[in-house]
Amino acid sequence: MIKKLIKKYKKSNIKRVFSDPLGKIGFILILFVLFVAIFAPLIAPYEPSSIDVFNRLTGPSSQHLFGTDNLGRDILSRLVFGSRIVLFVSISTISFGIILAIFFGIMAGYSSERVGNTLLIVFDIIKSFPALLFAMTIIAMTGPNLWMLIVIIGITRFPAYARLIRAQTLRVKEKEFVTAALAIGASTMSIMFKHILPNVIGPIFIQAAMDIPVVITFEATLSFVGLGVPPPTPSWGTIIRTGYSYIRTAPWMVIFGSIALILATLSFTLFGEALRDNLDPRLRQNKV
Amino acid sequence: MIKYILRRLLITLITVLGAMTILFIIIQFLPGDPATVLLGPRATPEIIKKFRTQMWLDKPIYLQLARFIINILKGDLGTDVLNYMPVSKLVINALPHTIVLAFSSIFIASVIGIPLGTYSAAYRNSLLDRITGLISISMITIPSFLAGILFLLIFAVYFDWFPAMGSGEPGDILSQLWHLILPSLSLALGWIGYIARIMRASVLEEMTEDYVRTAKAKGLKEYVVVFKHILRGALIPVIAVIGVGFGNLLGGAVLVEIIFHRQGLGFLIFNAIQSRNYPIVQGGLIIAVLLYSLANLVADLSYGIIDPRVRSE
Numbered sequence: 348m349i350k351k352l353i354k355k356y357k358k359s360n361i362k363r364v365f366s367d368p369l370g371k372i373g374f375i376l377i378l379f380v381l382f383v384a385i386f387a388p389l390i391a392p393y394e395p396s397s398i399d400v401f402n403r404l405t406g407p408s409s410q411h412l413f414g415t416d417n418l419g420r421d422i423l424s425r426l427v428f429g430s431r432i433v434l435f436v437s438i439s440t441i442s443f444g445i446i447l448a449i450f451f452g453i454m455a456g457y458s459s460e461r462v463g464n465t466l467l468i469v470f471d472i473i474k475s476f477p478a479l480l481f482a483m484t485i486i487a488m489t490g491p492n493l494w495m496l497i498v499i500i501g502i503t504r505f506p507a508y509a510r511l512i513r514a515q516t517l518r519v520k521e522k523e524f525v526t527a528a529l530a531i532g533a534s535t536m537s538i539m540f541k542h543i544l545p546n547v548i549g550p551i552f553i554q555a556a557m558d559i560p561v562v563i564t565f566e567a568t569l570s571f572v573g574l575g576v577p578p579p580t581p582s583w584g585t586i587i588r589t590g591y592s593y594i595r596t597a598p599w600m601v602i603f604g605s606i607a608l609i610l611a612t613l614s615f616t617l618f619g620e621a622l623r624d625n626l627d628p629r630l631r632q633n634k635v
Numbered sequence: 636m637i638k639y640i641l642r643r644l645l646i647t648l649i650t651v652l653g654a655m656t657i658l659f660i661i662i663q664f665l666p667g668d669p670a671t672v673l674l675g676p677r678a679t680p681e682i683i684k685k686f687r688t689q690m691w692l693d694k695p696i697y698l699q700l701a702r703f704i705i706n707i708l709k710g711d712l713g714t715d716v717l718n719y720m721p722v723s724k725l726v727i728n729a730l731p732h733t734i735v736l737a738f739s740s741i742f743i744a745s746v747i748g749i750p751l752g753t754y755s756a757a758y759r760n761s762l763l764d765r766i767t768g769l770i771s772i773s774m775i776t777i778p779s780f781l782a783g784i785l786f787l788l789i790f791a792v793y794f795d796w797f798p799a800m801g802s803g804e805p806g807d808i809l810s811q812l813w814h815l816i817l818p819s820l821s822l823a824l825g826w827i828g829y830i831a832r833i834m835r836a837s838v839l840e841e842m843t844e845d846y847v848r849t850a851k852a853k854g855l856k857e858y859v860v861v862f863k864h865i866l867r868g869a870l871i872p873v874i875a876v877i878g879v880g881f882g883n884l885l886g887g888a889v890l891v892e893i894i895f896h897r898q899g900l901g902f903l904i905f906n907a908i909q910s911r912n913y914p915i916v917q918g919g920l921i922i923a924v925l926l927y928s929l930a931n932l933v934a935d936l937s938y939g940i941i942d943p944r945v946r947s948e
Binding site for chain 1: 772924
């Protein structure tokens, strides 16, 4: 009976997310981006990196809906394939951040107070670094590299999740099932990851959903200054970077690149906020 | 409270020292010998040898690190490898541009965002409130570099109303202000939405307070209640958020400076990265970290004073 009630409550919560008009718009836009990314080869009218020097910097036309860039590549096709990079970078970065956060967050909550406090200070220190400037410097010195990008952004994002997991762990670790596991002689590792982890992971996903736009922006910013995804991979930031150099003669690159980027970040923001407002009242305090 | 202040001070100190150490380590891990890297390809063997002894590169690594940090504390950020200018001088010349940009953006964002948020809260759930809400989210999601490029495209290229590049003639205040408008608007855009939303939430909360009801019951005029009772309390979270976000603002300022070719700290660092002028990169970053940490410290302390719950954490 109680289980049924809980189920019903949970279901109505999910429903609330989708009945929120802005949440609905966000969700539809996300589906659109996902659709474009999955079926990119079918949607894109051209190969994203096929060069056509006779048609360089042509404006939008029936042949090239969004125009061409300085090498005659079709902007629409590059944007379509760029959505794959956006999703790949944001999902792998956030996953990496969550893995770090699970490990250090549970450790900070479950270990002695001294270890916990030290880790908290470490989180604070990482959070107070100017992430963008650091990422720019490190990548400038090592050269653009997709994996380096993911690792750096992941490290700069994880302290926020780790703090959340720590707070949850502190709450959970005094519960009976943890004491019971201790009593039957479960190892610390097994308690941390088998018993505590499933009970603290929930709120992270909402925070992670809210963070996707931040990561997308971070990647686009780095690609814009030429320190993101290495060419010739079609990243939106790179397209905008090229467009910036031709802003007076060929503004369509910047215009369509910006529209794609704004659409993607807006969709995840709207959906993430609907998730937070309807599923997790505790997070509502950090609204904005 | 004292414990809280000490903890914050300690964290700031560790952050700054940690940042310096990380920078030092990055330089160590650069491909090639630091002397060759720092001096560039044109250095002769004699210069490199002299440089190595001068920079203590022949001494153990912990002594090098200690020397590195002590030099920074003395205000010596090294010498630029292309024009042999002291880096500290370059940074000091660039810094005012960045600070002016940051403060003018905050100013614009507050002047627009605070009334917008108050208005939305006063007419909660009206059509206008919903539209403002959507616009605020959109503003927040547009990264400042994108705002910069779009403003550049619209107001400088298409309409040709504002200058596209530079930070104005030195000594000519009007020209400098003229060059400041687009960059600070671009940087302010996200903040307008951000401040409007916090302001809305905090005015709504304030409106349910007892003293507001009392003031209304006393028969005070509507605007007196709004300005004297509601706004005063509602502004506190906004001020705190501005402080906390100041560091991120500096990050955004870098990009805006690159786009508008403003001679600020970000532009300096960016150009140095492009030309592999590592001493400038290093010195510029150190100053950026210092500014960032300082802003965070001030914000955290003021936040702690305003909201006692923060202190106990």
